[in-house]
Amino acid sequence: MPTLKLPQYYCLGLIGRGQFGQVFCAYNYLQQELIAIKVIELKRFSTQQFLRELRFLVTLNHPQIVSCQGIKHYQSQRYLIMDYCEGGSLRDLINKNQLKLYESLQIVRDILSGLVHTHSRGIVHCDLKPENILLCLIPQGWSAKISDFGIAKAVEENYYSVSMGDTGSPAYMAPERFYGKFSTASDLYAVGVILYELILGNRPFTGTPKELIAAHLNQIPTIPDQVPFFLRSLILKALEKLPQHRFTNTQAMLDSVNNALEIIQATRLQTKPILNNYSNITVELISKSNHNITSILSDNNQLYLASDQTIITPNQEEIILKETIINLTTGYLVWCQQDNHYLVYQIKDNQAQLRLNIQASTLIKTVESKGKWLAIAYDLPNPGLILFKLEQGILWQKPLTRLPNQVLSLDTHHGLALFKENDQRTTFSFFNRRGNWYEGYSLAIPCEDLVTHPSYPYLLLGREGDKGLLINLKPLRVSRFNLEFIPDFVIPQDWGYILANREGMILSIDLEGEIKARYQLSLGTINTMVSINPGEILLGINNYLYKILISPQ
Numbered sequence: 111m112p113t114l115k116l117p118q119y120y121c122l123g124l125i126g127r128g129q130f131g132q133v134f135c136a137y138n139y140l141q142q143e144l145i146a147i148k149v150i151e152l153k154r155f156s157t158q159q160f161l162r163e164l165r166f167l168v169t170l171n172h173p174q175i176v177s178c179q180g181i182k183h184y185q186s187q188r189y190l191i192m193d194y195c196e197g198g199s200l201r202d203l204i205n206k207n208q209l210k211l212y213e214s215l216q217i218v219r220d221i222l223s224g225l226v227h228t229h230s231r232g233i234v235h236c237d238l239k240p241e242n243i244l245l246c247l248i249p250q251g252w253s254a255k256i257s258d259f260g261i262a263k264a265v266e267e268n269y270y271s272v273s274m275g276d277t278g279s280p281a282y283m284a285p286e287r288f289y290g291k292f293s294t295a296s297d298l299y300a301v302g303v304i305l306y307e308l309i310l311g312n313r314p315f316t317g318t319p320k321e322l323i324a325a326h327l328n329q330i331p332t333i334p335d336q337v338p339f340f341l342r343s344l345i346l347k348a349l350e351k352l353p354q355h356r357f358t359n360t361q362a363m364l365d366s367v368n369n370a371l372e373i374i375q376a377t378r379l380q381t382k383p384i385l386n387n388y389s390n391i392t393v394e395l396i397s398k399s400n401h402n403i404t405s406i407l408s409d410n411n412q413l414y415l416a417s418d419q420t421i422i423t424p425n426q427e428e429i430i431l432k433e434t435i436i437n438l439t440t441g442y443l444v445w446c447q448q449d450n451h452y453l454v455y456q457i458k459d460n461q462a463q464l465r466l467n468i469q470a471s472t473l474i475k476t477v478e479s480k481g482k483w484l485a486i487a488y489d490l491p492n493p494g495l496i497l498f499k500l501e502q503g504i505l506w507q508k509p510l511t512r513l514p515n516q517v518l519s520l521d522t523h524h525g526l527a528l529f530k531e532n533d534q535r536t537t538f539s540f541f542n543r544r545g546n547w548y549e550g551y552s553l554a555i556p557c558e559d560l561v562t563h564p565s566y567p568y569l570l571l572g573r574e575g576d577k578g579l580l581i582n583l584k585p586l587r588v589s590r591f592n593l594e595f596i597p598d599f600v601i602p603q604d605w606g607y608i609l610a611n612r613e614g615m616i617l618s619i620d621l622e623g624e625i626k627a628r629y630q631l632s633l634g635t636i637n638t639m640v641s642i643n644p645g646e647i648l649l650g651i652n653n654y655l656y657k658i659l660i661s662p663q
Contacts, residue, residue: 419431
């Protein structure tokens with residue numbers, strides 16, 4: 111996998127390739143922030159082109175434009191240090207086809223806001239397309255930023271040579287661009303194509319480069335009557351063949367988009383219906399217990415059940431504890447609570463052996479996927495975090511200024527502590543098994559109920575309010591998906607996840623957050639839910655143990 115070595119930065123991975131170089135996500139040790147590093151390939155990007163893009167980037171300073179933080183020279187290589195956009199590109203979002211009408215217009219509004227600033231500085235981008243629109247997280251939405259000014263032109267140039275590699279993308283090019291002419295109206299045409307694609311799911315013209323040129327020059331785009339008239343007229347005006355027939359300036363098109371947003375908000379056109387097509391599900395009653403089943407542990411084909419203060423072993427023997435059992439976890443661990451104390455037992459030889467007793471009114475825990483170590487955050491007498499290994503006891507203890515909202519095990523050596531800031535931001539802090547602590551970065555959204563995936567340890571699934579979140583930590587990339595309910599249970603599978611609530615609504619989704627199937631159970635309130643084999647799920651409902659079969663569809 112391509113990587114880079116640059117002092118002061120830790121590379122988290124390749125995030126893209128432009129026509130003039132690779133782009134990496136990296137962590138700045140000194141500033142404690144994520145940045146994008148654009149590696150300039152000298153053979154493909156001349157010094158003149160490099161200085162041109164740098165001049166444009168330094169000239170522009172706007173929230174809707176990816177800014178350049180600096181330039182680095184290292185071992186005869188040039189690097190641009192840029193803002194990092196964790197949401198990926200607009201192309202990623204279009205491919206998922208999850209944007210509502212209102213959200214699409216908000217993104218176009220951001221693009222036009224950045225263009226108003228760009229055009230006021232006498233610069234024409236010349237290569238606007240979804241791949242060059244990057245996304246940053248904002249609560250319940252996205253902030254779009256214009257990137258890649260590699261072939262941008264100054265307005266006074268007025269003409270350029272039509273040569274391969276530096277003209278732009280034919281699918282988004284205005285007719286005059288094919289004659290070597292350009293103006294700010296050329297960028298508005300490209301925005302019109304993007305808006306068309308956002309609303310209709312495809313571009314107005316497709317085909318080979320030669321066919322695209324002919325279509326842009328001669329064909330009138332068709333828009334179905336289902337698209338409201340005010341949107342059809344907006345798009346068609348942006349896609350006029352002659353520049354003088356388009357919007358008089360960028361601000362005029364931005365005003366038109368803002369008017370459309372007001373109409374949509376007033377008429378609620380942005381709502382998409384939720385489909386309720388349920389798939390059949392196989393249900394099998396496994397057993398009936400004398401106890402109300404509150405937790406299930408399946409480990410090495412051994413099945414343990416818990417209820418209140420009782421553990422039921424695989425051979426149906428009962429282990430009675432004095433404390434109330436919270437749950438059972440990997441490593442044959444039994445988590446209990448009594449007053450301001452949390453106790454951790456380990457089941458061994460049909461007995462529960464006390465391993466840990468922690469004073470706390472609130473305890474946040476995680477167990478390494480193979481049960482090798484535990485990370486536990488507590489609040490009494492002062493907040494702290496301990497790493498505990500079953501064979502060795504407490505390996506280290508770290509005082510904290512406040513209690514994290516979650517602690518997660520990422521792999522056999524690393525963990526993650528998450529702190530929510532006033533329910534508006536989430537800070538990610540990392541630690542390793544040796545006790546080293548790394549202040550990480552933050553996202554401008556509140557992240558809740560994050561879980562790791564055993565096959566993809568740096569992939570997290572969670573939610574932001576009623577939206578689902580998928581967070582890839584290396585390199586950092588965040589995407590949203592639609593949640594039809596707030597899940598009480600999240601069960602990773604090789605192909606994705608199973609989400610369920612206590613009322614019996616179940617979704618299977620893939621690793622991209624796309625819903626593959628829906629199920630509905632009517633057996634009663636689900637107390638607990640675990641996976642015993644791929645696609646085989648055990649449910650504890652009252653004192654009954656059921657098995658259901660779920661497969662990716």
